[in-house]
Amino acid sequence: MxxxxxxxxxxxxxxxxxxxxxxxxxxxxxxxxxxxxxxxxxxxxxxxxxxxxxxxxxxxxxxxxxxxxxxxxxxxxxxxxxxxxxxxxxxxxxxxxxxxxxxxxxxxxxxxxxxxxxxxxxxxxxxxxxxxxxxxxxxxxxxxxxxxxxxxxxxxxxxxxxxxxxxxxxxxxxxxxxxxxxxxxxxxxxxxxxxxxxxxxxxxxxxxxxxVETMRAQYRIAEGDGYRLRALPGESVIHMQERAHGARALVRGMVSDPELTFRAPTLEELMYFMSKRNGE
Amino acid sequence: MFQMIARGYLTDLKNMRTAERPAFGYFWVVYCLIVLPLMLGYFEAPRKAVIYLAAAIPFAYDILQMGLCPLRIPEMMFLCPLDAPMRMQYIRGTCLFRVGLHTAAGAAGAMVTLAAGNDVPGTVGLTVNIFLTSVIGLCVQGARDTIGRTTVRGIGAGLGVSLQLIYVSAAVSGGFLGQKRWEQAVIAVMQALFLLAAGRYAGYLGAMLREAVSYETAEKRVKKQRSV
Incomplete structure (x- = not known):
């Protein structure tokens, strides 16, 4: 239906x-x-x-x-x-x-x-x-x-x-x-x-x-050093999370950086980063 | 539709065992059937006991239903293949069924009191009282609006029911079995007040039924009742 x-x-x-x-x-x-x-x-x-x-x-x-x-x-x-x-x-x-x-x-x-x-x-x-x-x-x-x-x-x-x-x-x-x-x-x-x-x-x-496939194609999790993530185009980074070792961010669109690893986000990650995107 | 309503009534009776607020209903049953007659000595003579119990049992049952089985459309029925006019038909039918059944039970009890020596005005009075109590009961269950209003209406109904208890006591303890003229006058005034109260409560019924057929307003009402 x-x-x-x-x-x-x-x-x-x-x-x-x-x-x-x-x-x-x-x-x-x-x-x-x-x-x-x-x-x-x-x-x-x-x-x-x-x-x-x-x-x-x-x-x-x-x-x-x-x-x-x-x-x-x-x-x-x-x-x-x-x-x-x-x-x-x-x-x-x-x-x-x-x-x-x-x-x-x-x-x-x-x-x-x-x-x-x-x-x-x-x-x-x-x-x-x-x-x-x-x-x-x-x-x-x-x-x-x-x-x-x-x-x-x-x-x-x-x-x-x-x-x-x-x-x-x-x-x-x-x-x-x-x-x-x-x-x-x-x-x-x-x-x-x-x-x-x-x-x-x-x-x-x-x-x-x-x-789900479109969502995974549209959004990705980028992981690597914080300074590399900060160098990505601002409009493509939805939210970045600094961690003890490195950082990760939810990014939109086809950005790339050989120093970073990219993978599809889980739904939980999508929800988490989306909810944090306005500095909440 | 009648079958559906009758089944709904039976379901409500079974639900009474697991009702969330049993204390209120059971208190009145115990009070009406044991405490009050003992206090007033109705059990001293068999004839008085029969008259009292025949009048009080339908009345106590009515109060019990009022406390434990709110007039409602069951939640599941909002998800069943029924439309709004059918739900309205169901809830109206339920009102009529409840009032009719309780009045019939009251009339049967009143006939027993008649056979045991009550007079005709007393018998008619008892039947009318059960009818009015049933109407008030329906409206109290449908209390709505603000919490304050709900409370006021609940207190009003409580007073009405208390007056009814006094009336029933008077009617079966000789009130209509040869009491003095001033006692008759008091009872007549009480009866008139109760009639007015029932009319006032019945005025809420239309709005209440309209609310009951919509899940959204019925849900709000239940939440308010629980918060009181």
Missing amino acids: VVTLQNISKRLGNFSLTDISLSLPGGYITGLIGQNGAGKTTLLRILLGLYRPDAGEVRIDGRSYQDQEIWIRERTGAVLLEELFERGLTLRENGAVYGRFFPKYRQERFEDFLVRFALSPKRRCSDLSRGERLKLQLAFALSHDARLLVLDEPTGNFDPEFRRVFFEVLKEFIADGERSVVLATHLTDDLDRIADYIVYLENGTGLFAGD
Whole structure:
């Protein structure tokens, strides 16, 4: 599913999301990255039609929430940090209660995922830990044949073992080339391996939106002596970090220096240097 | 839609076991069903006990629901394939279902008091009271605006409920079973005040329902309620 956001703005108290435009391709895993408070959750809620933008519009496969909300929701699964399911019901009962709304929901599939995620369908929702509640949401989202999966920072609550299962599940999910995943996180290690497309938000504005390869071609980490880095054209150095032995910098464009080594940045490095670029 | 609403109600009942604020609801249940009748000696004669319990059980249940099961659209329902008109239909239906069910329970209790010797005005009065308490309960759950207003409304509802308790006590302890004229007058004034309060609270209902169908405003309301 193709997700298009056009000139999205949203004000919430002191925070505002400003003029976000992007088009997320279908069949890929999109990583939405940024520091805490960058606007990732707000953007995801707009994408899910939970928040109405002050300006701009969201289209999913060309359809908007105003015109075809039911069509979109039938095809969208979500994992959010808040508690979505009923505390007093068992996992099985929760699936049965909310599965009725989705035409393609299958209870057996839901329970299979629960077992795969090491959750007993007989447990009551109130007995689950935070990570387990997110697993429950994921199991449900995968059980109604969603075409778009929207996930708000789930990985931080998963143990390392389940994190591996989680990324396997995401890869299986997009394997047919028609489904898409939007995953917001500030833990970027895993995204480095699986994300095809990156949206980087900072203070409510979009700094970068593009595929990972383009990002890696556009930005590089230069490492070497500080004086060599300082000699690079100023406009190409986004931020430089002095260290005990040498220095490193995030640079933009095709600068070169035989005394320096250049390599592709990790997403964490990209986020770090971008956030420091104005001397913060 | 009716099935969906009935299932939602049952889910709320199951959620009561894990409610975040159980103390308020359970306090009133214990107070209404044990402490108050003991204090006023309702359990001394079997007939008085039957009349009291038949009136108080639906009332206590109503208060318990008010405290533990806020009127809401479950979070998950905002992500289900429903549109705004369907969500509005759901929440309106839930209001009617709750008020209807609680009033029916109150009426059943009132009929028992009638069979046990209460008079007709007392029986009607008890039923009307359960209806009004249900309406106030719905509106209190939907408290919104500023924290100050929420508090004022909560205190108002608390006073209303307390007056109701006095009324129920009077009605079943002989208030309508041959009490003096001045007592009848006091009860009538209280009833009128309660009717006015219920009307005032019901005025909030429209705005509250409009807020409940939007995730954004419903979320704000929940945050404010939690901060009080």
